[in-house]
Amino acid sequence: AQSVTQLDSQVPVFEEAPVELRCNYSSSVSVYLFWYVQYPNQGLQLLLKYLSGSTLVKGINGFEAEFNKSQTSFHLRKPSVHISDTAEYFCAVKNGGSQGNLIFGKGTKLSVKP
Amino acid sequence: EAGVVQSPRYKIIEKKQPVAFWCNPISGHNTLYWYLQNLGQGPELLIRYENEEAVDDSQLPKDRFSAERLKGVDSTLKIQPAELGDSAVYLCASSPGGINTEAFFGQGTRLTVV
Numbered sequence: 001a002q003s004v005t006q007l008d009s010q011v012p013v014f015e016e017a018p019v020e021l022r023c024n025y026s027s028s029v030s031v032y033l034f035w036y037v038q039y040p041n042q043g044l045q046l047l048l049k050y051l052s053g054s055t056l057v058k059g060i061n062g063f064e065a066e067f068n069k070s071q072t073s074f075h076l077r078k079p080s081v082h083i084s085d086t087a088e089y090f091c092a093v094k095n096g097g098s099q100g101n102l103i104f105g106k107g108t109k110l111s112v113k114p
Numbered sequence: 115e116a117g118v119v120q121s122p123r124y125k126i127i128e129k130k131q132p133v134a135f136w137c138n139p140i141s142g143h144n145t146l147y148w149y150l151q152n153l154g155q156g157p158e159l160l161i162r163y164e165n166e167e168a169v170d171d172s173q174l175p176k177d178r179f180s181a182e183r184l185k186g187v188d189s190t191l192k193i194q195p196a197e198l199g200d201s202a203v204y205l206c207a208s209s210p211g212g213i214n215t216e217a218f219f220g221q222g223t224r225l226t227v228v
């Protein structure tokens with residue numbers, strides 16, 4: 001079964017510093033990859049997705065992610081974070097094919113400090 | 115366009131009582147998911163519908179949990195009887211369907227079993 005590993009449960013950073021949130025998935029023939037953000041007491045909101053094509057994907061709020069098939073990774077990056085980026089971030093994978101479920105990692109809590 | 119609507123937002127019940135959650139997906143979305151999210155964890159899939167058919171309910175604890183999606187639109191998730199360990203946030207999400215589209219999430223129902 002497909003699985004997602006988010007290597008860091010918490011990432012503290014200072015405002016305006018760069019950040020990388022790591023995500024690895026179990027190998028599959030074809031996968032679709034997503035990053036979601038969750039603010040307190042809210043549902044999940046899509047940041048970006050990789051379906052095919054360019055391995056560098058740009059999303060909302062200045063985030064981007066790079067799909068690396070050989071390393072089965074999909075790390076999320078932002079060059080300069082803001083206080084408002086403080087939230088929980090979830091990596092998710094969906095297997096190619098009509099039977100695919102959307103499976104989530106355990107999440108990484110990003111805390112941006114002034 | 116209205117998003118995924120869930121109700122109630124919060125529910126407190128005593129253990130052994132029944133409880134039901136309701137989800138209205140985005141109009142035209144064929145795929146509907148129910149997830150359970152424990153505090154500090156990622157969403158865990160309970161059941162996925164394609165139209166009115168439950169195509170994957172392998173993670174649904176069928177001794178106490180049940181779900182239905184009448185006419186392939188609204189869905190209800192029920193727990194009977196509830197246990198203390200069922201306290202969590204229950205998230206509903208919908209997707210247009212197909213193999214490569216993201217899921218749109220409701221705000222969730224926070225259940226507290228006392």
